[in-house]
Amino acid sequence: MKFLTIGVLLLVIFLGFFVWQGIYLPLDVNGQESLFSVEKGQNAFQIAENLEREEMVKNSFFFSFYAVTSGNATKLKTGDYFLSPSLTVANIVKKIASGDTATVTVTIPEGWTVAQIEERLGVELSSDLEGFLFPDTYNFSVNYSEKDVAEAMRENFERKLDSELHREIEKQGKTIHQIVTMASIIEKEVRTSQDKELVAGILWKRLEAGIPLQVDATITYITGKRTTKVSTEDTQIDSPYNTYRYRGLPAGPISNPGLEAILASVYPKSSEYWYYLSTPEGKTIFSITLPEHNEAKALHLK
Template sequence: MKQNKKTISILTAIICLLLGGFLWQGIYLPKSSNGAPPLAGRVVGGLESKAENLFLIEKGQGLQEISENLEKENLIKSKIFFELYVFFNKKQNQLQAGGYFLSLSMNVPEIVEKFVSGKIAKVKITVPEGFTIKQIEEKINELFNTTRTVLVVLRVGDFKNEFGFLTGTPDDLTLEGFLFPDTYQFFYNESSDEIARKMLKNFEKKLDLNLKEEIEKQGKSIFETVIMASLLEKEIKTLGDKKLVSGILWKRLENGIPLQVDATITYISGKKTTEIPKEELEVDSPYNTYKYLGLPKGPICNPGLKSIEAAIYPEDSNFWYYLSKPDGDTIFSKTLEEHNIAKAKYLR
């Protein structure tokens, strides 16, 4: 009888040790990446060390759904281990919604600590000069592997009370032209309004008092200047050429001559091409600078500081025409005859 009790005690101890070891491995050893399928969370250039995979916890998700998603994305060995750890440590109501950078080298306690800390994932993004608002939106959503950022629906009227430089810009326009191209850090859970506001604040900072005073001195508005800057951004490469073209375009405006800027046509069509069919020059759009006199209805991209400065400080010349060669160089002409000769030479 004593022998049986001893045997049972030994077996119980062995089972407990095995079970304890099993639980310890599942909880404290990280998930191995060997043979694991690709993670559902997009691999992005995170700013945190050892953080590569963006894992999302949506608002309203409970422990079971979170653990299932972790298991599905191969970040933990089993959802059971995760749920047991959270339950016994009374963390069920402390897991915060948001995006988190996780790696396969993290164990369950480290992952839980991330979720409890609320340190939402932050992504570094560089917005190139000349990007449209649509391109900015697409780039942010691609990095966060989501479709939640929607910048194209935001309107100038929603931000006028906060940003004085928007005075004079029609309320119904998008923020095209004013989302300053730069390098930013965005949190996963930042709303479209917050992202736009961060970029507008940067625009306000870059357009300093001296530039604003010069615009006012010339009798122009910030809105007109940004439209011109957006044309220069899309049309011309170098700062020197931008200033010359700025002088040409302002001069054409003052003399009632159509601007005939090709970039306004590609903005309407959305095509990425330098070859514009003749019929597209007749498209009825307030952005068509071939069909209508004056500046287009609004900016056609988000220009950088050099283009804004070129719009503010144009260079006078005897030129009335210009064209961009396929290699990006700019050819200037004084007469229409010279311009047509240049077109035949460089664009045929």
């Protein structure tokens, strides 16, 4: 009986060490990191089998056992993870349970167009989203889709355009589309917050007076040229975005503006100015009369 007890005890110790080793020692300390996907609806046992198949763990049992006994079996989250055989089973369980998915960080600058965002991210987005994709820094899953990008950027836009702004826009008798279109122009035209407010005041005033906006940025949006220079021929292009040829706002936004430009569009600054231009150095020159404006052009835009 004594020997049987000792035998059982030794067996328990051996099994305990075997399980401990499987959970807390990595399969390969020099293992390379790779992407592992947890699909929607997969349970701990299915995930364990895939981990063993992809040689992340020695045996699926250890993952399943630890996931259940640690209370994480129902907490495992869908997503893509950077895993390696150099991680212990315990670490892998914790990583997947915490949702520590593999991501890429991308910064979209103010004033970028849908086309530029598509080029940067390698996705195809609807042109209808122009103006409504908020420029910001995003963390996307490494396997992000067009839907992921559009939803994240559009939802961010909706958060930034809060209820107070919605009420103010409605109070002014304007639409979100008009405000964003104006903001997209301002974003492309000038740099500083003060200049944006003044230019917004000038452009809204010109609209009310029935004067063509004649904004160069709308022409470069049509041509796709990444230059500030606009030719006389360019201004004759027949397009609803051509603010030289057609009065009023262009057909829609010409970029994706940041909050500063949106606020300037909603809260423009009144002034005596009717004209402005941006120098090659980025300075904005304001003028009251057309002769003053022409003189400024001759001086600064040689």
